[in-house]
Each structure stands twice: as C-alpha cells, then as structure tokens.
Amino acid sequence: MPPFLTLTALDKSFGDQTVLEDLSLEVAEGEVLVLLGPSGSGKTTLLRMIAGFERPDAGSIVVAAEEVTSQPPEKRNFGMVFQHYALFPHLSVEQNVAFGLESRRVPKDEIKRRVAELLPLVDLEGFEKRRVHEISGGQQQRVALARALAPDPRLLLLDEPLSNLDPTLRERTRRQLRRAIQQIGITALWVTHEQEEAFDVGDRVALLNEGRLQQVGSPEELYLEPESRFVASFVGRASSLPGVMADDGRVLIGDNRFQGRGVRWPGVPSESFAPGDEVELMLRPQGLSLAKRAAGEALEGTVMDRRYAGEATYYLVELEIGGELLVAGLPGATQVGARVGVIPRPEISTARIFGRSSGDGS
Amino acid sequence: MKPETRRIAGFGVAALLTWLVGYPLLITLMEALGLPRGLSLDHFAEFARRPDEWQALWRSLWISAASVALAGAVGIPLAFVFARTEFPGRRILGALVALPVALPPLVGVIAFLFLYGESGFVSRGIQSLLGLQQAPWRLSGPAAILLVHAYSMYVYFYLFTRAGLARLDVAMLEASASLGAGRVATLFRVTLPLLLPALVGASLLTFMTSLASFSAPYIFGGGFRVMTTQIVASKLNGELSMAQVETVTLAILAFAGLWAMRRIDPGRSVVVGGTRGVAPSRRVLRRPLVRAGAATLGWGLALLLLLPHLTLLLISFVPPGTWTVEALPPVLDTSNYESLISTPERLRPVVNSVWMAIAATVGAVVLGLAAARLSLKLRGRLGGALETLLSIPWAVPGTVFAISLATAFSVHAPAMGRIVLVGTPWILPLAYLVRSLPVTGRSSLAGLRQLDPAVEEASASLGAGRWRTWKRVTLPLLRPAVAAGASLAFITALGDFVTSIVLYTYDTRPISIEILSSLRLQETGVAAVYGVLLMAVSATAFLVWGREERI
Missing domain, CATH: 1.10.3720.10 (MetI-like)
Incomplete structure (x- = not known):
C-alpha cells in the first residue's frame, strides 16, 4: 500500500537560520504519527508546512497522490488543532464547529446533523450554545478538535494540543483525543515535546533535532534501539560511559591495564566497530543493578542522590573512575552516601554502543 | 494609612x-x-420653539455621524496597511500618522486654512494653473468642517484598529484558513467581528469628539452653526439662559455617549485558552514593483496627512506683506520668530499659556x-x-x-x-x-x-x-x-481654545486666542509661528512621554 502522506527532502530556513534540512518522511493511512523533539527542533515548522502556513524552500508534500506543496491552506482540507486552540471568541461552541462546514457551503441541515454527530464524540453534548470563554480549558480543547474534524478532513494536524492544560487534565484530555481520533480512523500528525505523551498516543514517533529527522519508529524501537546518542538520551533516562572496544565485542570501561579497576560490559553496537575504537556506552537505569562492591564486573562508586518515582527508585552513583550512572532499584536497596558497586543486568539488553565522535546528533 | x-x-x-x-x-x-427663582421649563420651551436651535442640534448630530463614517474610511484601511505590510519607512510613518491626535485642534484648523483655504497653497496653485480670476473654492460650511474632522479624527480609528489587530492571534486566521475560508471570507467572518469592539469604541469616541468639536465649526462654519458654536454665540449675544439650556442639551447628548461607551466591554477577550497567541506577521512585500507601490502609497498618504503641518511651518517663515498674488511665497526669513521674541506683547500669550x-x-x-x-x-x-x-x-x-x-x-x-x-x-x-x-x-x-x-x-x-x-x-x-498623563495634560492645556474663548481676559489671553486675533489682523505669519510653537511642544511631549497613553 502506498503511503498516504509523503514528505520528500523538505528544506526550510528563516533568514540564515536553518529550521529544517533534507527531511523525508512517510505516513500510512490511518496512522497516528507523533513529531517529537525539543523546542527549536523544527517540529512545529514542519507541521505548519504540511498545513500550508509555511512554504518549504525545497522539497515536496504529497497527500493521497496529490501534490499540495504550494496549495493555500484553505484548499488542502486538513484539520488543524492549534496550541492555544484559536477558537473564535465571537462564536458559540456550535458555531465554531460549524465554521468549516459553512466555508464549504454545506447545506444547513447537513451542518446541523454533523455538529450533532461530533459534539457527543468529544463529550460536549449540551454545550452547543455556550460561548467559548464560558467553558473550561479541556472543553475548549475538545471543541477545537471537533471543529477541526467537522469538515471531514483528509489529515488531522495537532500542534502541542495539550500544552495549555494542567497535568491532571492533560492525561484525561489525552485519552479523550486519542479515543476520538481512533474512532474516526483519521490519519493524524501530533506535535509534542513530551516523550511520555508521544509514546502514549503515537503508533509511530518521529524524533527531530535541530531541523533533522533523527529516527522514526514505534515507541519500543526508539527506546530499545536508539540509532544515535541523541535519541538514546532524549527518549527516556540514560547515562553514558566512555570506553574502548574490546576484542570480545564488549566495551572496556576504566583502565584495567594499569590499575586493574576496569570492567568489560556488553552492549549492542549501533554500527560496526573494530577492537580499540573509542566508543560510548549508553545505559538505561533498568539495565543496571546495584551489587556488592567486590562483584566481578562491578564499577564502584558512591550513591549521591536517591529519587523515588513510584514505579522505581533511581539512584545516582558517582563512579570512582569518573562519571555518573543512574540505576533503577528497589526503594530500600541502599542509601545516599553508601559505597556500592554497579553491574549490568544481562537479561535486559538495553545498553547501546555509539562511536565517540560520530552519531551524537548535536 | x-x-x-x-x-x-x-x-x-x-x-x-x-x-x-x-x-x-x-x-x-x-x-x-x-x-x-422658581422651577420652570420656560427656557427649554423657548429652545424648542426656535427652529435655529433644532437646526444646530440636527447639524451637530449629522456632522458627527458623517465624521465617524469619513474618519473610519481613512483610518481603518490605513491601520490595515501599517499593521499587515512591511515597506521601507513603515515604522516612522506609522508613528507620524498618529500624531494629529496630539496636536491642538486649532493648530490643525489654521493649518488647513493655510493649505486649502481661499488663499492657501492648493487653491492658489490651482488658480494660477488654470488662470482663474478667483479662488476655485471657499473653505467653509459643513464640507470644510467634515474635511477637518476626518483629517484629525481618523487617528482614533487608526489607533484602535491597529491595537485590535495587534491583539488578534494569528492562529485565529490560520484556523479560519485551515477550515477552508479564503482571505475575503476570513476578513468578514473572523477579523472584522473580532475588531468590532475596537471599531465601535473608535466610532463612539469620534462621535463624541465631533459633537464637542469647536475650533473647526468656529473657524469654518460661518453661518453654519452646530451646538458648540451656537452656545458661544448665545453667550456673546447676552442670552445667557439660552446658552445654559443649549449647554444642558449638549451635556445630555454627551452623557448618553458616555453611557453607551461604558456598555461596550473593552476587555472583551480575543483570547481563549490561556496564553495569548502571536499577532500576524507583516507581509513582507517581495516583488520590487509591489514594494515600491506600497511604499509610495504609504509615504504619499502620510505626506498628505502631514501636509497641513508642513504648510504651517512654511507660512511661519513668510514675512508680513510679502506674499500677495504669487503661487509660492517669494521671500522666506525668520522675521516672524524675531518679532515674537522681541515684542513683549507678542511673548505675553506664550508666557501666559x-x-x-x-x-x-x-x-x-x-x-x-x-x-x-x-x-x-x-x-x-x-x-x-x-x-x-x-x-x-x-x-x-x-x-x-x-x-x-x-x-x-x-x-x-x-x-x-x-x-x-x-x-x-x-x-x-x-x-x-x-x-x-x-x-x-x-x-x-x-x-x-x-x-x-x-x-x-x-x-x-x-x-x-x-x-x-x-x-x-x-x-x-x-x-x-x-x-x-502629565505630558498629555500639559499639551492639552497649552493649546486649549474651546474653554479659553469663553473664559479668557485680555491679561490672561493664551496662545490660541492670540492666534485668532493675529488671523483677524491678517498677520498670518505670526499666527503660524504660534501654531508651530504649539505643534513643536505637543509633538515632542507626545513622542517622548505620550507613548504609554496613546489612547
């Protein structure tokens, strides 16, 4: 099946600042793709480009085999949910939802029917006549979604749709939006800078940094098989240690040749390395555990900080060879100030090996 | 405390x-x-019996309504041009076109007189160009009043519309576009409805300013009396009680206006969803021809609006009695300024003011x-x-x-x-x-x-x-x-004409009254010097301190 949305080699700069560089991406029909990245990564620009509010300097945007790169936004038939909702304050909830239908000269009865169909979908029955400033932030967000969906768009674009809500409301609204999108089965692009949100709503996640696409994949792929140091450090918690490739494919950390304190830890290489190459080992907290100081492959250090996070407790260990490691453990495993050893958990292969000079994405 | x-x-x-x-x-x-003495409605009955009173009342109302329409027709498009497009000189012109609001009305009126009056630049130019015996028009009556009103009051529409456009979230316009509305549809269905409170506010302000306007009807009205000039005329004729009834009537109209303004909620929010968005960015005109066109239009318009004041400046350098039939003044020097400084009687009004x-x-x-x-x-x-x-x-x-x-x-x-x-x-x-x-x-x-x-x-x-x-x-x-606030208060007091003409004495005569008597004595150069003085002080105060309080 050909992709529904194809972005090919998009470039965009504002003045001499490059915002997007050679970006290509494909989205399947019915898929929810999240554009994730730190602020300034170009994700919002990309979304606005797809919507038609920005023109790319180069490259093309094709939707359902139709090239739309230079089409004005009002001709594209994409629905957009704005960060601050951009609801029309002079219109009621109902009139806001009907706006796009009226633009398309849909008959009055049809508009009525469509509004009556959409408001229940976003749990807003009975709010038809309310002015938009009379309803709560979460309700406004859902009006924005209903308004975007009303004209039956080909593609739904959401620009940080939850950033304006407080944390408790955010999670509930996230579920409601997700459910509504799934129910309709529309292809959607969702911009966010929050990894948790991205993993929750996205079928796939596209991670951007400094105008470049870093990696596209399912949340699991991004977490467990990051292709670059940037991806590994942006998605989830990670610590890194410098080392040298040993001849058995493991990474030699510390310098055991002189002081005997070095260890060999395993990891999945992101490219092929030769023994002796300088590398960096990225480690997830869950891939490490606390051990007795004298254990064979343990790195020794002191617990500097302990953070309880509900599902796990994170210990920050300052290593004697230099550097720090974040280790997940049970709440009572140890205490701040204790001298401990850290070993990799062989059953969880989350460690990745990256070249020290390349692939850091920054 | x-x-x-x-x-x-x-x-x-x-x-x-x-x-x-x-x-x-x-x-x-x-x-x-x-x-x-005893409660009676005799004075009001007298007022109601006189057709000329009704006429003045009616004229005040329709002149004000027409002023709103004209000022809006100039101010709203101007605001859109300056808020939405980028062309060379936009910033400085944008500030300059707001200037007339800070200038004393009388200064604007005499500037108009010198530019478009019978012996003004434009009419002289046309006269000599077409070889006419007489000036092509007389600047008097309702047309002249409306011209001055439109010219000085467009600023309210300009400023209100610009402020409204600056508050408008660009996402609003993008939302409209993404919902399939084209540019014209967005203008009428989103932009203008959102600007409505600003436009109604500007309309009422213009209406009330026009209702209270005195300088223009006084100088240009001639026999065409509106309420304000009617009041002063009644007072000068010694009909004090009639002046009082007229005053009460005008005050009632003004309070009705104030009541109406209070009813418009100035804080009607254009913002929904917490943080305010960003105002639409200006369209940078890229095509050289379009760019030059916009710049020319902007500059031309600004120049047209500022021309009366430039005229005033020029006239202030024309020595008395040197400019008779020529299209342009033959001599220019600083003698008017010198005579102002060296003659104590001429300096007196300045000190007073x-x-x-x-x-x-x-x-x-x-x-x-x-x-x-x-x-x-x-x-x-x-x-x-x-x-x-x-x-x-x-x-x-x-x-x-x-x-x-x-x-x-x-x-x-x-x-x-x-x-x-x-x-x-x-x-x-x-x-x-x-x-x-x-x-x-x-x-x-x-x-x-x-x-x-x-x-x-x-x-x-x-x-x-x-x-x-x-x-x-x-x-x-x-x-x-x-x-x-203080600088606006100062420039208003310095250039006041409307209260001064009722309350001044010879010893306390302010600049505005002296301008009027200079005009009567045909000393246009001296009148212009006073005007330039007021203009310079007002413009300085407005540009330096007045920024925070631009309506």
Whole structure:
C-alpha cells in the first residue's frame, strides 16, 4: 500500500537560520504519527508546512497522490488543532464547529446533523450554545478538535494540543483525543515535546533535532534501539560511559591495564566497530543493578542522590573512575552516601554502543 | 494609612472633585430650569420653539455621524496597511500618522486654512494653473468642517484598529484558513467581528469628539452653526439662559455617549485558552514593483496627512506683506520668530499659556493621582464615585464646561461654595485643570492597576515605612504612567481654545486666542509661528512621554 502522506527532502530556513534540512518522511493511512523533539527542533515548522502556513524552500508534500506543496491552506482540507486552540471568541461552541462546514457551503441541515454527530464524540453534548470563554480549558480543547474534524478532513494536524492544560487534565484530555481520533480512523500528525505523551498516543514517533529527522519508529524501537546518542538520551533516562572496544565485542570501561579497576560490559553496537575504537556506552537505569562492591564486573562508586518515582527508585552513583550512572532499584536497596558497586543486568539488553565522535546528533 | 483616615481623605477628595466637576454642571442645570427663582421649563420651551436651535442640534448630530463614517474610511484601511505590510519607512510613518491626535485642534484648523483655504497653497496653485480670476473654492460650511474632522479624527480609528489587530492571534486566521475560508471570507467572518469592539469604541469616541468639536465649526462654519458654536454665540449675544439650556442639551447628548461607551466591554477577550497567541506577521512585500507601490502609497498618504503641518511651518517663515498674488511665497526669513521674541506683547500669550498649563498640570496630576489611589484602595461605592468623577470631564464637551464654570464662578456666595473667579487669572488654569483630570486620573489608575501589590508589601517587609515605600518603590514604578498623563495634560492645556474663548481676559489671553486675533489682523505669519510653537511642544511631549497613553 502506498503511503498516504509523503514528505520528500523538505528544506526550510528563516533568514540564515536553518529550521529544517533534507527531511523525508512517510505516513500510512490511518496512522497516528507523533513529531517529537525539543523546542527549536523544527517540529512545529514542519507541521505548519504540511498545513500550508509555511512554504518549504525545497522539497515536496504529497497527500493521497496529490501534490499540495504550494496549495493555500484553505484548499488542502486538513484539520488543524492549534496550541492555544484559536477558537473564535465571537462564536458559540456550535458555531465554531460549524465554521468549516459553512466555508464549504454545506447545506444547513447537513451542518446541523454533523455538529450533532461530533459534539457527543468529544463529550460536549449540551454545550452547543455556550460561548467559548464560558467553558473550561479541556472543553475548549475538545471543541477545537471537533471543529477541526467537522469538515471531514483528509489529515488531522495537532500542534502541542495539550500544552495549555494542567497535568491532571492533560492525561484525561489525552485519552479523550486519542479515543476520538481512533474512532474516526483519521490519519493524524501530533506535535509534542513530551516523550511520555508521544509514546502514549503515537503508533509511530518521529524524533527531530535541530531541523533533522533523527529516527522514526514505534515507541519500543526508539527506546530499545536508539540509532544515535541523541535519541538514546532524549527518549527516556540514560547515562553514558566512555570506553574502548574490546576484542570480545564488549566495551572496556576504566583502565584495567594499569590499575586493574576496569570492567568489560556488553552492549549492542549501533554500527560496526573494530577492537580499540573509542566508543560510548549508553545505559538505561533498568539495565543496571546495584551489587556488592567486590562483584566481578562491578564499577564502584558512591550513591549521591536517591529519587523515588513510584514505579522505581533511581539512584545516582558517582563512579570512582569518573562519571555518573543512574540505576533503577528497589526503594530500600541502599542509601545516599553508601559505597556500592554497579553491574549490568544481562537479561535486559538495553545498553547501546555509539562511536565517540560520530552519531551524537548535536 | 488607617482605614478611617483613608475614608476621610476619600470623602475630602470626592468633595473637592464634586465641587470642581459636578457642581458647575449642576448649577448650570438649575439656572437653566429657572432656579432659584422658581422651577420652570420656560427656557427649554423657548429652545424648542426656535427652529435655529433644532437646526444646530440636527447639524451637530449629522456632522458627527458623517465624521465617524469619513474618519473610519481613512483610518481603518490605513491601520490595515501599517499593521499587515512591511515597506521601507513603515515604522516612522506609522508613528507620524498618529500624531494629529496630539496636536491642538486649532493648530490643525489654521493649518488647513493655510493649505486649502481661499488663499492657501492648493487653491492658489490651482488658480494660477488654470488662470482663474478667483479662488476655485471657499473653505467653509459643513464640507470644510467634515474635511477637518476626518483629517484629525481618523487617528482614533487608526489607533484602535491597529491595537485590535495587534491583539488578534494569528492562529485565529490560520484556523479560519485551515477550515477552508479564503482571505475575503476570513476578513468578514473572523477579523472584522473580532475588531468590532475596537471599531465601535473608535466610532463612539469620534462621535463624541465631533459633537464637542469647536475650533473647526468656529473657524469654518460661518453661518453654519452646530451646538458648540451656537452656545458661544448665545453667550456673546447676552442670552445667557439660552446658552445654559443649549449647554444642558449638549451635556445630555454627551452623557448618553458616555453611557453607551461604558456598555461596550473593552476587555472583551480575543483570547481563549490561556496564553495569548502571536499577532500576524507583516507581509513582507517581495516583488520590487509591489514594494515600491506600497511604499509610495504609504509615504504619499502620510505626506498628505502631514501636509497641513508642513504648510504651517512654511507660512511661519513668510514675512508680513510679502506674499500677495504669487503661487509660492517669494521671500522666506525668520522675521516672524524675531518679532515674537522681541515684542513683549507678542511673548505675553506664550508666557501666559506656559504658566497656566504648568499650574493646571501640576494640580491635575496631584489630584488625579490622589483620587486614583484612594479609588483603588477604598473600592466600594466611594471608590467608584471617585473614578466616575474623574472621568466626567472627558465626556463633557469643553464648551459645556466653560459655560458651566462661567456660570458657577461668577457669583460671590461662599456659603454656597461659589466665589468669583471669572475675570481673574485663576479661572483658566482651573478650567484647564478640570479638563485634564480624566487624562491624569486615567493614567494614574492604569499605572496603579499594573502595580503588583506584592512589591509594596515586599518593601514593607524589608523595613521601609509608608513614606519611604511610596518614594522609593511606588512612585518610581508609576513614573512612566504619570509622565504620560502629565505630558498629555500639559499639551492639552497649552493649546486649549474651546474653554479659553469663553473664559479668557485680555491679561490672561493664551496662545490660541492670540492666534485668532493675529488671523483677524491678517498677520498670518505670526499666527503660524504660534501654531508651530504649539505643534513643536505637543509633538515632542507626545513622542517622548505620550507613548504609554496613546489612547
């Protein structure tokens, strides 16, 4: 099946600042793709480009085999949910939802029917006549979604749709939006800078940094098989240690040749390395555990900080060879100030090996 | 301040404001009703019987309505051009086209006279170009008044529309586009409805300013009388009670306007969803031809709007009696300026205007600030009353105030709170002070409202006493707002014409009255020098301090 949305080699700069560089991406029909990245990564620009509010300097945007790169936004038939909702304050909830239908000269009865169909979908029955400033932030967000969906768009674009809500409301609204999108089965692009949100709503996640696409994949792929140091450090918690490739494919950390304190830890290489190459080992907290100081492959250090996070407790260990490691453990495993050893958990292969000079994405 | 002391202070300031603002209006109303001799509606019946009174009333209304339409037709498109497109010189022109709002109306009127009047540049130019015997037109009657009104009042529409457009979230327009609405549909279905409160506000302000306008009808009206000029004419004819009835009628119209303005919610939010979005970016015109076109249009329009003032400047350099039939003045020198400085009688009005304006400004700032502070601290009914008293002179036309003050302070009855001030040097500064109260009061209120109460509490928690807190924290923070209010009060007082013409004496004659007598004596150069002086001071004050308070 050909992709529904194809972005090919998009470039965009504002003045001499490059915002997007050679970006290509494909989205399947019915898929929810999240554009994730730190602020300034170009994700919002990309979304606005797809919507038609920005023109790319180069490259093309094709939707359902139709090239739309230079089409004005009002001709594209994409629905957009704005960060601050951009609801029309002079219109009621109902009139806001009907706006796009009226633009398309849909008959009055049809508009009525469509509004009556959409408001229940976003749990807003009975709010038809309310002015938009009379309803709560979460309700406004859902009006924005209903308004975007009303004209039956080909593609739904959401620009940080939850950033304006407080944390408790955010999670509930996230579920409601997700459910509504799934129910309709529309292809959607969702911009966010929050990894948790991205993993929750996205079928796939596209991670951007400094105008470049870093990696596209399912949340699991991004977490467990990051292709670059940037991806590994942006998605989830990670610590890194410098080392040298040993001849058995493991990474030699510390310098055991002189002081005997070095260890060999395993990891999945992101490219092929030769023994002796300088590398960096990225480690997830869950891939490490606390051990007795004298254990064979343990790195020794002191617990500097302990953070309880509900599902796990994170210990920050300052290593004697230099550097720090974040280790997940049970709440009572140890205490701040204790001298401990850290070993990799062989059953969880989350460690990745990256070249020290390349692939850091920054 | 203890709550009790504050209450007493509040009542004191309210009483003072009532005496200055409300009492003269009340006395005028009572005298128009025949009091204290006996309540009668005879004067009003007389008013209703005279066709010329009805005519003046009708003219005031339709001139005001037409002024709204014309000012909107100029101001709204201008605001869109300056807010939405980018062309060379946009910033400076954008500030310059707002300037006429700060210039004394009389200056604008004489500038128009010198440019488009019978012996003005344009008519002379056309006359010599076509070889006409006479000037091609006479600048008089309703057309001339409307021309001046449109020219000076478009600024309200311009500023309100620009402010409205600046508040408009660009996402609103993008949302409309993404929902399939084209540019025209977005303009009519989103932009204009969102601008509606701003446009209604500008319309009412223009309507009321036009209703109160005196300089233009006085200079250009001739036999065409509107309410303001009718009032002054009645007073000059000695028909004081008729003038009072006319004054009351005009005041009622003005209060109706004020009531209407209060009903528009100025804070009607254009913002939904917490944080405000970003205003639409200006369209940078890339095609050289379009760019040049926009620049030419912008510059041309700005020049047209500023041309009268440039004319005034030029005329001020024309020595007396040197410019007769030529299309352009043959001689230019500084003799008018020299004669102003070297002749004490000519310098006198300048000195008068300056000291009276300073006295009025100081008084208005002190009183405005005190009333504003107390109004916010007391809240409740007394606080509301203080705020209302501060805003009344803004709604009441200058002519109405002048007649009221002339009525109230021409009788010696200290027990009734009335003393004779008419004919003394104190009546004009007092009149200026009262007229300036809304400006200084409103800017003080705005400044105080923006003040975070926590900073005063922080100062107190750091051991600063009330006086020290006021001096070191509150006042420095209020300074920009107060300076803006004070500078506007000063320029209004300096160029005042409408109250001065009713209340001046020869010894206290201000600049505006001298301009008028210079014109009568055909000394156009001298009149222009005075005009340039007012213009320069006003423009400086407006550009330096007035930024915060541009309506």
